[in-house]
Amino acid sequence: MLFRSWAQTADARWPDVARVPDHVGVAHLVVTRHALVRRVLADPATYRPDNALDAVTPIPVSALRVLAGHRFRLPPTLANNGGASHPAIRAIVADALHPTRVAAQRPWLTGLVQERVGRIDATLDAGGPVDLHAELAADLPLLVLARLVELPDAPVGAVKEFARAALELFWAPLDVGRQQALAAEVGRFHRVLREFAATGGGLAGSLRAAGHPPDVLVGALFFLLVAGQETTSQFLTLLLHRLAGEPAVLAGLRAGTVTVADVVEEGLRLEPPIVTWRRVAAVDTTLGGTAVPAGTSIVLWLARAGRDPAIVDAPDEFRPGQRGSRRHLAFGAGTHRCVGDQLARMEAAVVVAETAPLLDRVTVLREPWCPDNLTFRMPDAFVVRRR
Numbered sequence: 001m002l003f004r005s006w007a008q009t010a011d012a013r014w015p016d017v018a019r020v021p022d023h024v025g026v027a028h029l030v031v032t033r034h035a036l037v038r039r040v041l042a043d044p045a046t047y048r049p050d051n052a053l054d055a056v057t058p059i060p061v062s063a064l065r066v067l068a069g070h071r072f073r074l075p076p077t078l079a080n081n082g083g084a085s086h087p088a089i090r091a092i093v094a095d096a097l098h099p100t101r102v103a104a105q106r107p108w109l110t111g112l113v114q115e116r117v118g119r120i121d122a123t124l125d126a127g128g129p130v131d132l133h134a135e136l137a138a139d140l141p142l143l144v145l146a147r148l149v150e151l152p153d154a155p156v157g158a159v160k161e162f163a164r165a166a167l168e169l170f171w172a173p174l175d176v177g178r179q180q181a182l183a184a185e186v187g188r189f190h191r192v193l194r195e196f197a198a199t200g201g202g203l204a205g206s207l208r209a210a211g212h213p214p215d216v217l218v219g220a221l222f223f224l225l226v227a228g229q230e231t232t233s234q235f236l237t238l239l240l241h242r243l244a245g246e247p248a249v250l251a252g253l254r255a256g257t258v259t260v261a262d263v264v265e266e267g268l269r270l271e272p273p274i275v276t277w278r279r280v281a282a283v284d285t286t287l288g289g290t291a292v293p294a295g296t297s298i299v300l301w302l303a304r305a306g307r308d309p310a311i312v313d314a315p316d317e318f319r320p321g322q323r324g325s326r327r328h329l330a331f332g333a334g335t336h337r338c339v340g341d342q343l344a345r346m347e348a349a350v351v352v353a354e355t356a357p358l359l360d361r362v363t364v365l366r367e368p369w370c371p372d373n374l375t376f377r378m379p380d381a382f383v384v385r386r387r
């Protein structure tokens with residue numbers, strides 16, 4: 001289950017809590033029910049976030065040497081920070097992503113998406129295929145993030161490559177050769193971030209002004225560059241693909257009987273880009289009647305929690321606005337709940353509103369393919385042509 005968990009969300013045979021060994025023999029406690037996932041997320045004293053960014057395939061000495069050569073360090077800053085510095089760092093990031101700042105980006109993003117959809121429409125009209133991931137979803141979140149938070153002056157392609165390398169290095173089953181290559185990619189970018197952290201404005205400047213050391217700046221920027229754009233790109237592609245197969249929802253959007261906001265929420269519930277998230281037990285405890293020794297890795301199956309029949313009427317059906325649709329845990333919960341949720345929602349709403357009319361008349365040439373990964377879906381492409 002661990003590495004293709006999204007493919008099994010509709011399989012009814014899972015217990016509430018299951019001990020599952022991974023590819024290197026480490027046992028994880030997989031939590032499948034909404035109430036239990038919530039309980040873990042709401043109790044950071046018993047279930048700490050410290051292992052959130054641990055490599056699921058232990059990094060061998062040869063790849064560690066590559067990282068060390070780039071002076072790579074990732075101290076706890078945001079998602080994996082259960083310490084005293086977390087609230088202050090989070091507050092500065094949350095300020096940069098404040099809902100009013102997010103709302104201010106909406107007209108600009110709408111214009112950009114309209115322009116792209118116009119071009120895509122013309123290509124489809126001419127009978128050509130279009131990869132909606134590459135042409136629409138892949139870089140939009142990074143472009144918006146760059147406007148909200150000053151970012152290093154690196155080409156979009158380089159940031160995307162680094163972010164995907166990081167998701168693979170920390171969350172995929174890997175062999176040593178691949179780990180070395182990914183370590184080189186991630187290490188190179190870490191160097192870019194270090195230079196930027198020393199002088200950059202925007203969020204980096206705010207963190208510096210608040211007295212946070214360079215390591216913290218680099219750690220926060222590193223996480224934000226991955227979490228703050230790659231997740232949303234993935235979600236946009238997964239949602240567009242899902243919508244292409246939901247003619248009744250597209251008809252509802254057209255007729256005005258279905259709202260864009262409800263579509264985005266139901267999309268987050270059924271097609272979350274982050275399918276699992278980890279915590280580690282700080283003390284001996286029990287969960288759902290199962291003994292949990294201190295040190296146990298807990299894998300919270302967020303995607304399955306969103307389909308828990310205890311919270312939603314039709315768990316596997318895309319019914320925007322249905323009872324329980326908004327109770328998904330796609331953004332986590334508690335003290336580490338995603339601070340970019342409003343930004344992700346705004347981006348998805350703009351893309352759905354502008355793209356839905358086009359999806360009505362396409363046929364899918366190539367579905368998104370997702371590699372093995374504990375946590376991230378990472379769809380690679382979504383190719384359509386006019387019907």
Ligand code: HEM
Pocket residue numbers: 041049078079080081090093097145224227228229231232235272273274277329330331332333334335336337338339340341343344
């Ligand atoms: C659909 C898109 C996204 C999804 C599904 C998502 C999901 C998540 C999840 C599951 C967590 C862990 C929550 C927990 O531990 O309880 C998280 C944390 C976080 N996310 Fe997101 N995220 C998305 C987009 C974004 C964006 C756009 C940003 C910023 C630009 C962002 C920034 C963060 C940060 C900074 C954290 C760490 C918060 C903390 O530890 O205090 N995310 N996100």
